[in-house]
């Protein structure tokens with residue numbers, strides 16, 4: 001059974017190497033809809049009527065800045081902890097599923113250009129759906145997945161080593177083109193959290209892994225950029241998740257950053273609130289850093305939740 005549904009009529013949607021097609025079975029006129037695979041290897045499943053702006057999600061500029069910053073390894077401790085926790089969750093899940101011959105399907109929502117997603121692909125799932133509303137982000141992710149031979153149409157059924165298959169999709173978290181109850185887990189790394197939509201696509205006892213900035217995250221940067229600094233309220237969203245999910249674990253990770261002017265500029269560009277700072281404050285901070293590295297602390301929190309039995 002296909003994991004995907006048509007974003008226009010919700011009929012089953014079949015992946016292929018060139019064009020994905022729905023079977024139109026749920027369309028009033030039985031119309032089948034085609035979705036072409038882009039040459040970079042992604043599929044756009046965000047119909048124009050679901051777009052709230054011309055270019056939704058992160059811009060090319062912020063994606064490039066994030067890519068440079070993350071590739072330099074500044075948030076490696078967070079990436080390591082995410083992967084360690086996912087490996088533990090998936091190992092336990094596999095042991096349970098062994099008898100049933102079911103596959104492990106994971107959704108990384110708001111995957112961006114895929115720094116965390118590519119690491120997650122090594123934690124033991126069968127299928128990894130990398131979804132973001134930003135087309136430039138998904139283009140980047142598809143290009144790197146293709147270079148690594150991880151795209152769904154690059155995998156061969158008779159291959160001796162079974163690797164994780166990646167499906168890069170342009171889509172909105174609010175209208176996920178995924179069959180109900182088809183996902184083993186969902187990750188949202190600094191990305192939107194939609195309790196009802198996540199609940200609908202997760203299977204029984206499905207996992208939700210959320211990463212967020214914690215209190216005092218990049219505090220010295222925020223103090224330099226703004227007259228008054230509002231603290232990150234890390235766990236407010238847990239109340240909204242409570243009808244569907246129980247919190248299993250909370251983990252904290254911190255890392256000291258010593259940044260050059262270029263690295264700080266990238267960090268400000270990839271961080272939405274810093275990007276909104278007054279231009280004179282940004283320039284003053286960058287001028288200061290031209291003389292000596294900028295010191296700050298990144299503080300993150302990871303929540304692991306599980307869908308409750310009643311759902």
Ligand SMILES: C[S@@+](CC[C@H](N)C(=O)[O-])C[C@H]1O[C@@H](n2cnc3c(N)ncnc32)[C@H](O)[C@@H]1O
Nearest residue numbers: 057058110111112132133134172173189190191
């Ligand atoms: C802060 S970035 C995080 C990207 C990536 N997870 C990371 O940590 O490197 C948030 C991402 O969520 C995406 N996004 C925002 N609203 C979205 C929505 N409604 N559906 C899907 N993705 C969305 C943005 O385009 C952006 O790539």
